Amino acid sequence: MFGLIGHSTSFESARNLARSLGFEEYADGDLDMWCSAPPQLVERISVTSPTGKRIEGAYIDSVFVPEMLSRFKTAKRKVLNAMELAQKNGIDITALGGFTSIIFEDFKLLREQQVRATTLDWQRFTTGNTHTAWVLCRQVEENAPQLGIDLRRAKVAVVGATGDIGSAVCRWLSQRTGVQELLLVARRPQPLADLQQELGGGRILGLEEALEEADVVVWVASLAQASSIDPSRLRRPCLMVDGGYPKNLDTKAAGDGIHVLKGGIVAFGSDIGWQMMEAADMANPQREMFACFAEAMLLEFEGLHTNFSWGRNNITLEKMDLIGAASLRHGFQALALETPAPVPS
Numbered sequence: 001m002f003g004l005i006g007h008s009t010s011f012e013s014a015r016n017l018a019r020s021l022g023f024e025e026y027a028d029g030d031l032d033m034w035c036s037a038p039p040q041l042v043e044r045i046s047v048t049s050p051t052g053k054r055i056e057g058a059y060i061d062s063v064f065v066p067e068m069l070s071r072f073k074t075a076k077r078k079v080l081n082a083m084e085l086a087q088k089n090g091i092d093i094t095a096l097g098g099f100t101s102i103i104f105e106d107f108k109l110l111r112e113q114q115v116r117a118t119t120l121d122w123q124r125f126t127t128g129n130t131h132t133a134w135v136l137c138r139q140v141e142e143n144a145p146q147l148g149i150d151l152r153r154a155k156v157a158v159v160g161a162t163g164d165i166g167s168a169v170c171r172w173l174s175q176r177t178g179v180q181e182l183l184l185v186a187r188r189p190q191p192l193a194d195l196q197q198e199l200g201g202g203r204i205l206g207l208e209e210a211l212e213e214a215d216v217v218v219w220v221a222s223l224a225q226a227s228s229i230d231p232s233r234l235r236r237p238c239l240m241v242d243g244g245y246p247k248n249l250d251t252k253a254a255g256d257g258i259h260v261l262k263g264g265i266v267a268f269g270s271d272i273g274w275q276m277m278e279a280a281d282m283a284n285p286q287r288e289m290f291a292c293f294a295e296a297m298l299l300e301f302e303g304l305h306t307n308f309s310w311g312r313n314n315i316t317l318e319k320m321d322l323i324g325a326a327s328l329r330h331g332f333q334a335l336a337l338e339t340p341a342p343v344p345s
């Protein structure tokens, strides 16, 4: 069985979701009430691959909302309690969605393996970041040419380059895609220098300078709020693949040669018949989902009950190949730009 641990994008959307699911006491509760609320197994799901294999799973809402990020103990408790619930329900492989994997890493929850009577078995959990990184790279490779951007001559900025997903995207784009130049953006200088050395290239730039030079921008910074950018300073055409959760980019940036694509999102080939993506701002919530969630499904389809994506900056190209092949085999497709612009002659 696969599991998905998620949360709402805001307290307001969480309350609306609670009302729509019939959890009236949550819908009316204040943030303090939500802070003490336990996780909920909201939905059970069945998914059938084009190969004919059928898998069963469950969605667990951690009852965390981004407004709790500053409440260290609450955030930590929310993630651990949701993991405990997944394990107690016998779920073999569960993806930590949204902020939950970042809380797990940043708050060093590896040290908190004991949750009441349950010893968490790390093998049962995955961040889903390998599939997310693979999907983002595929979105760059498939959509840039649609805009007339030749990646071999393009500068690609990765905002959040030193992160778990960002560093994997950099490795793939430099070694597999062969982009002309990578522009590496993050705040801390030392991890940037280490990444540049590992890649054997890439130019370290501030966000503003990188945006002015980039033909393609991959956004994978862990930002609690979207950044607003000045579209007049961007190149045209410019492909922006927004892989953050919540989205890193103010959608007002789109238009007039600037193409914003929802990054790290895949569509399954048929309707799943679930409720959980209705609140996640997906264009087609019956088919679309975060790539990290899809990773748990893929591991279940493949019978790989292991913490496939774990820790930080461990994502290899070989693992991206493996999960990418599984993604295609089991009927997932990376989201593309809605109406491809004509290629300039």
Ligand code: NDP
Binding pocket: 097, 098, 099, 101, 102, 127, 128, 129, 132, 159, 160, 161, 162, 163, 164, 165, 166, 185, 186, 187, 188, 189, 191, 220, 221, 222, 223, 243, 244, 245, 246, 263, 264, 265, 290, 291, 292, 293, 312
């Ligand atoms: P990490 O915490 O590993 O990395 C975050 C990166 O962002 C680091 O390079 C960090 O470097 C950088 N960063 C943070 N703040 C800023 C800032 N203000 N300006 C520039 N860079 C910044 O995160 P992950 O790689 O695990 O996740 C990245 C994003 O992807 C998150 O938003 C996450 O929610 C999203 N995600 C999406 C998924 C999907 O399925 N679509 C699945 C999983 C994650 P530094 O601190 O030095 O600035």
